[in-house]
Amino acid sequence: MKLIKCVIWDLDNTLWEGTLLEDNSVRLKDGIREILEKLDSEGVLLSIASRNNFEHAMDILKKLGIDHYFLYPQINWSAKSLSIKNIQKEINVGFDSLLFIDDQQFELDEVKSVYPEINLLKAENYREVENMQQHLPKMLTLDSKRRRLMFVEEQKRRAAEEIFEGPSSKFLFTLNMEFLIKRATQSDLMRAEELTVRTNQLNSTGIQYSYDELNDYLNSQSHDLWICELKDRYGSYGKIGLALVENDHSYSNIRLLLMSCRTLSRGVGTVLLSFLMKNAIMNNKKLRADFCKTERNRQMYLTYKFANFNEVDSSNNEKLLLENDLSLIQEYPPYIKVIIKNNRNEGVSIV
Amino acid sequence: MCNIKVDLRKFIEANMEIFDYEESIKDDDNIFEKGFVNSIFAMRLLQYIEDKYNIIVNDDEISLNNFSSIDNIVSLLKRTET
Numbered sequence: 001m002k003l004i005k006c007v008i009w010d011l012d013n014t015l016w017e018g019t020l021l022e023d024n025s026v027r028l029k030d031g032i033r034e035i036l037e038k039l040d041s042e043g044v045l046l047s048i049a050s051r052n053n054f055e056h057a058m059d060i061l062k063k064l065g066i067d068h069y070f071l072y073p074q075i076n077w078s079a080k081s082l083s084i085k086n087i088q089k090e091i092n093v094g095f096d097s098l099l100f101i102d103d104q105q106f107e108l109d110e111v112k113s114v115y116p117e118i119n120l121l122k123a124e125n126y127r128e129v130e131n132m133q134q135h136l137p138k139m140l141t142l143d144s145k146r147r148r149l150m151f152v153e154e155q156k157r158r159a160a161e162e163i164f165e166g167p168s169s170k171f172l173f174t175l176n177m178e179f180l181i182k183r184a185t186q187s188d189l190m191r192a193e194e195l196t197v198r199t200n201q202l203n204s205t206g207i208q209y210s211y212d213e214l215n216d217y218l219n220s221q222s223h224d225l226w227i228c229e230l231k232d233r234y235g236s237y238g239k240i241g242l243a244l245v246e247n248d249h250s251y252s253n254i255r256l257l258l259m260s261c262r263t264l265s266r267g268v269g270t271v272l273l274s275f276l277m278k279n280a281i282m283n284n285k286k287l288r289a290d291f292c293k294t295e296r297n298r299q300m301y302l303t304y305k306f307a308n309f310n311e312v313d314s315s316n317n318e319k320l321l322l323e324n325d326l327s328l329i330q331e332y333p334p335y336i337k338v339i340i341k342n343n344r345n346e347g348v349s350i351v
Numbered sequence: 352m353c354n355i356k357v358d359l360r361k362f363i364e365a366n367m368e369i370f371d372y373e374e375s376i377k378d379d380d381n382i383f384e385k386g387f388v389n390s391i392f393a394m395r396l397l398q399y400i401e402d403k404y405n406i407i408v409n410d411d412e413i414s415l416n417n418f419s420s421i422d423n424i425v426s427l428l429k430r431t432e433t
Contacts, residue, residue, distance in 0.1 A: 169366055169392075267391030298410075299394075305413040306393040328415070330390050 002096045003197060004119065004132055007039060008084060010102040011050035011057055011075070014123040020052050020060065028064060035130055036069050043144030045091055045151065048073035049083035049100065071151050080107050081114035091151065092261055094200060094296065101126055141191040143238035153235040154262065172266070172335040175232040179268055181275050182341035184225040184242075189214050191239045192227060195258060202259040202269060202300045205292045209244075209256070222247050224279075228272060230263055237263055241272055252280045254289035257300070269300070270330065271338060273307040277329050288312070291320040355428065359421050362399055366392055378421045393418050400424070406431050 012019040016026040039046060046069045050057060054075040061067035072090045074083030080102070088095060096117040102108050103123035111118060121128060157175070164171045184192055189211050196208045209217075217223040228241030240260035246253045254276060259269040280287040289309060293301065307330065309322040332338045360376055367388060382388050388396075396418055401407055408431055417427045 267389075267394070270389075270391045270394075301410065302394055302397065302413060305410075306390040306415055306418075308390075308415055310414075333389055333391060 002094075002119075004044060004099045005093045005097040005198070006045040006047060006071075006087065006091055006099070007129060008047045008049050008087060008098060008100045009070075010080075010100075010104075010107065010123065011048060011052060013103040014101055014126070015048075016060075016064075020057060024060075026060060028066075029126065031127065033066065035126070036066055038130065040069050040148060041145060042140060043147040045148060046070050047087045047091075048075060049080045049087070049102075050075045051077055051080075069148070071148065079110060081111045084111055084115065084118070099129065099132065101129065141194055143191055144194065146238060150235070150237060150262070157232070157234050169335065172333075175234075175335070177230065177232045177266065177336045178339060179271055179336050180229045180231075180339045180341070181226055181241075181272065182228075183344055184214075184218060184227040186215070186218065188227045188239065189218065192225070192242055195239070195242050195260065196256070199258045199260060200294070200296045201261045202303070203294075203297050204257040204300050204304070205255065205290050206294055206297070207256055207292075217244060224252075226272070226276075228259075228268065230266065230268055241268060243272060243276060245276065247283070247285060250286055252276070252283065252285040252287050254287070257289065259300075261299075266336075267333060268336070269303040270307055271332055271336060273303065273309075274330050274332060275338070275340065277307070277324060277326055280324075281326055281329075287324045287326060289322040289324075291322055293318050293320065355425055356421055358403070359424055362396070363388065363421075366395065376421065380421075381419045383415060383419050390415060396424075400428070404428065404432075 009015045012026075014029075015032060016028050018026045020026060036046060048070050050073075052075050057075045058067060058073070061070070072087050074086055076083065080100075084098065084100060088098060094117070095115045096119070099119040099121060100108065100111055101121045101123055105122075108120045108122070112120060160174075161168070161171055164174070192214050193209060193211045200206070214225065217225050224243075224245040224247070226241075226243040226245070227239055228243075229239050230237040230241075237260070240263050242256065242258050243254060244256040246255050257269070257272065259272070263269075277287060289304060291301065291304065304322055307324070308328050309324045312321045312323045314320065356378065363376060363382060376382065383390065383393075393415060397408060397413070406428075408427065412427055412431065417423055
């Protein structure tokens with residue numbers, strides 16, 4: 001099973017005992033509070049798909065003191081597949097990383113018929129949700145603990161963007177974005193590992209690296225491991241980008257480039273590529289990149305192509321080798337302040 | 352085809368980095384070289400075209416050059432539609 005990134009709960013007879021329309025004194029099922037707390041602290045997002053009156057149900061959730069856990073709760077009278085589609089669109093992850101829990105078999109079936117990739121759990125087995133995350137990197141990073149908060153910040157950003165009048169590039173100036181590109185250090189490796197596991201859409205090769213492998217690259221003289229953080233006036237997006245570059249005598253080879261999809265509209269993938277291009281010129285190298293096409297990573301392909309990378313060898317349609325002749329390098333966009341920390345020894349902790 | 356050019360010009364001008372540019376963009380102006388927009392914009396332009404005309408541009412056709420002027424985009428669209 002894929003990594004579950006969001007758990008979507010039904011309410012009546014799933015999150016709580018009883019039916020809200022018939023009984024106002026609903027009681028949370030045993031252990032639910034602890035389960036929500038645990039999933040939230042592990043960076044698993046939580047949401048709701050329930051047929052109820054929105055105000056009424058939210059009122060109860062507030063009284064129970066658990067309303068803040070749920071992002072984009074869908075409490076309405078429409079089909080659950082539609083509710084789930086709305087959630088999926090807002091948090092922008094694949095259906096195969098959603099888990100839907102409901103007590104009614106026909107609701108589970110209806111959702112499955114529209115989105116066959118989704119993961120399902122019968123409400124009576126709700127305790128199993130705690131054991132579904134075997135794929136999670138073992139250690140929790142700061143970014144995973146802050147995940148829900150980052151979505152709340154994102155909601156504020158979007159609300160501001162919606163009421164902003166004028167071209168969207170002007171809006172970008174108002175965000176005061178800062179993009180930090182630095183050499184990864186030991187303390188970044190857990191997050192780096194997590195990024196390779198979690199990122200599908202903006203991922204050039206889809207290779208998942210373990211902590212130990214990344215640690216080897218960190219200590220390798222022929223490799224550069226770059227990690228990126230994006231901040232703006234609403235807060236930090238966290239460490240959201242990673243690039244692994246292998247250098248030989250004439251080429252810098254980008255083995256992996258990935259960017260969390262939350263930052264898609266900010267164009268920072270292009271900024272990171274521009275940096276790698278400048279860096280290759282500085283080191284007197286030519287620049288190549290591995291690329292594995294998947295159903296999900298077209299955006300990353302486009303990022304490369306629009307940065308003027310072209311296919312060296314197109315005999316294999318899925319595994320591509322791209323090269324950039326470095327004749328055209330885009331300047332960093334004026335609305336992002338780019339900060340580079342290129343020092344190899346900085347912040348390396350003593351083991 | 353005439354309407355497409357109008358739509359494209361409107362979209363590009365609404366998203367230009369240079370805000371107070373007086374003249375209209377010419378059909379054969381290279382929008383990247385002239386610095387009106389950057390390659391981040393190329394992604395949004397592609398998305399706009401695909402949504403608006405309900406097409407998917409073939410991967411082989413994705414290059415900065417094919418999106419670099421209104422003329423080039425129009426001929427790309429012609430090739431894609433057939």
